[in-house]
Amino acid sequence: MILVLLISLAFLIWAIQREVERVATPETIQVVDTCSCCSAVIEPEWLVCPHCRERLSESCRHCHRGKLVSQAHCPYCGVAAAGVSR
Numbered sequence: 001m002i003l004v005l006l007i008s009l010a011f012l013i014w015a016i017q018r019e020v021e022r023v024a025t026p027e028t029i030q031v032v033d034t035c036s037c038c039s040a041v042i043e044p045e046w047l048v049c050p051h052c053r054e055r056l057s058e059s060c061r062h063c064h065r066g067k068l069v070s071q072a073h074c075p076y077c078g079v080a081a082a083g084v085s086r
């Protein structure tokens, strides 16, 4: 009985891992961020463009999470960026 349980558990773990791998590697939809200055492909986490040194992200003054300079409001807490009056 325990053996059957173990086998079904192992199968369940295998199935979950397969599903996670499928979700983690999307083949069709891929959002690519580009630098607003030189149009180079950039990573969302980058703070400065390595090609032209344009400032890409800044930390929110309220929740201190990274947000793009081009975003007028923080996507996490909704607080307006410095210099933006609602």
Ligand SMILES: [Zn+2]
Pocket (backbone or CB within 6 Å): 035, 036, 037, 038, 039, 040, 049, 050, 051, 052, 053, 054
């Ligand atoms: Zn750039």
Ligand SMILES: [Zn+2]
Pocket (backbone or CB within 6 Å): 060, 061, 062, 063, 064, 065, 074, 075, 076, 077, 078, 079
């Ligand atoms: Zn914020």
